[in-house]
Amino acid sequence: MTTSGWTDAEVAETMSGERTEPAVQVEEIQLGVAGGETGTSRAAVVLTLSRPERLNAIDWEMLRQLDATIDDLSHQSDLCCVLLTGAGRAFSAGGDLDSYVELQRDPVAFPRFVADIHRVFGRLRDLPVPVVALVNGVTAAGGLELVLNCDFALVARSARIGDGHLNFGQMGGGGVLTLLPRVVGLPRASELIFSGRFLSADEAVEWGLAVRSVEDAELRESGLAFARQVARKSPLAVANAKEVLQGLWAANGDLASGLRFERERNAYYCLTSEDAPEGLQAFREKREPRFHGR
Numbered sequence: 001m002t003t004s005g006w007t008d009a010e011v012a013e014t015m016s017g018e019r020t021e022p023a024v025q026v027e028e029i030q031l032g033v034a035g036g037e038t039g040t041s042r043a044a045v046v047l048t049l050s051r052p053e054r055l056n057a058i059d060w061e062m063l064r065q066l067d068a069t070i071d072d073l074s075h076q077s078d079l080c081c082v083l084l085t086g087a088g089r090a091f092s093a094g095g096d097l098d099s100y101v102e103l104q105r106d107p108v109a110f111p112r113f114v115a116d117i118h119r120v121f122g123r124l125r126d127l128p129v130p131v132v133a134l135v136n137g138v139t140a141a142g143g144l145e146l147v148l149n150c151d152f153a154l155v156a157r158s159a160r161i162g163d164g165h166l167n168f169g170q171m172g173g174g175g176v177l178t179l180l181p182r183v184v185g186l187p188r189a190s191e192l193i194f195s196g197r198f199l200s201a202d203e204a205v206e207w208g209l210a211v212r213s214v215e216d217a218e219l220r221e222s223g224l225a226f227a228r229q230v231a232r233k234s235p236l237a238v239a240n241a242k243e244v245l246q247g248l249w250a251a252n253g254d255l256a257s258g259l260r261f262e263r264e265r266n267a268y269y270c271l272t273s274e275d276a277p278e279g280l281q282a283f284r285e286k287r288e289p290r291f292h293g294r
Contacts, residue, residue: 023062024069025050025087029224031080031231040292042080042231044224045073052088057096058142060113067120073127077293080235081227082127084150085134085220086143091159094141097168117142117174121149125246128239130230134223135210140164140198141172148179151242153210154226155201156219161209162198182249184208234275235293240265 025048030041047069049056056062073079086092103110124131133146133153139161147153147161155161163180165172172193181189184207192199201213214222230238244265248258270276274294282289 021050022065023049023051023059024065026069026072029227031228040235040290041078042235043076043078044081044083044227044231045076045079046083046085046220046223048085048087049092050087052086052090054096055090055093055138056086056088056143057093058117058146059096059099060116063113063116063120067116067123070120070123070127079129080231080233080238081129081223082124082131083134083220083223083227084124084131084146085223086136088137090138090143091133091135092140092143092146093138094143094145094164095174097170100170114173117145121146121175124149125151125250128235128242130226130238130242132223132226134219135159135161135204136216136219141170141176142174145172145174145176145179147209148175148183151246153204154219154222155204155210155213156216157201157213158216159201159204159213160198161201161204162196163193164196164198166194167196182252232288234273234279234289234291236273236275236291237269237279240269 027046027048029044029046031044032042047066049058049062051057051062073082100110103113130152131150133150135147135153135155137156137159139147139159141164144161144163163172163176165176171177176193180192183189184192188207199207199209201210204210205213212222244262248261251257275289275291278291279289
């Protein structure tokens with residue numbers, strides 16, 4: 001095991017195909033200061049999966065870079081939103097099937113690879129800011145599983161979304177068999193998985209996989225428009241709201257437990273934070289609130 005938490009085998013696999021460009025491109029976009037000059041600056045980060053020649057297929061190197069990037073994001077105090085997209089004509093076609101030829105012969109490495117997918121993708125749900133999938137082009141298998149770990153998705157008109165594991169003699173293992181039925185219901189999830197077909201952008205919206213579809217040229221700006229809305233909110237309130245939303249959805253618990261958790265989190269935030277009374281005071285004084293995330 002290396003000091004980074006990745007095994008020597010994983011590091012060797014990531015180094016086996018020398019790359020000149022990062023598999024995950026990171027772009028920070030400053031959104032200005034919320035609440036005037038005395039407010040706090042906010043930033044959005046655009047993460048771009050960048051193996052366009054492989055339709056952004058996911059391998060250990062991409063996972064390692066995404067993991068390291070999430071480490072950085074979790075400590076970025078001015079972050080208000082993460083936008084996740086793909087380079088070229090795909091969001092992500094899923095796992096790198098060429099590498100699976102050897103990987104699936106290794107009874108130690110392959111289960112570890114799938115476990116790393118669960119862990120790294122799941123870390124997106126734990127970030128204290130919204131993570132939005134900007135789905136461009138082809139999205140399949142592990143690409144769909146990545147989308148399902150985001151808070152919601154916007155899709156370009158040209159996007160096509162499906163599972164596709166069974167088309168290549170594979171089966172879902174990175175979360176699609178668990179997460180997809182929770183989002184679209186068991187009958188629709190079953191039809192999509194067993195048929196191997198792909199949904200159009202409009203179908204993805206109808207099914208609830210995405211909140212809306214936009215023209216391809218407007219996808220990025222639509223994501224940034226949402227980020228600007230979030231930038232005006234209390235980062236502490238946003239973080240608490242996401243914790244409740246994601247926590248209850250993941251736990252899939254009973255209604256009474258969910259309402260109790262929401263009530264307790266609400267009381268803690270409203271009674272202990274500085275941002276909650278600042279929002280009320282700004283309302284009373286008819287001015288923009290100046291939130292500081294405290």
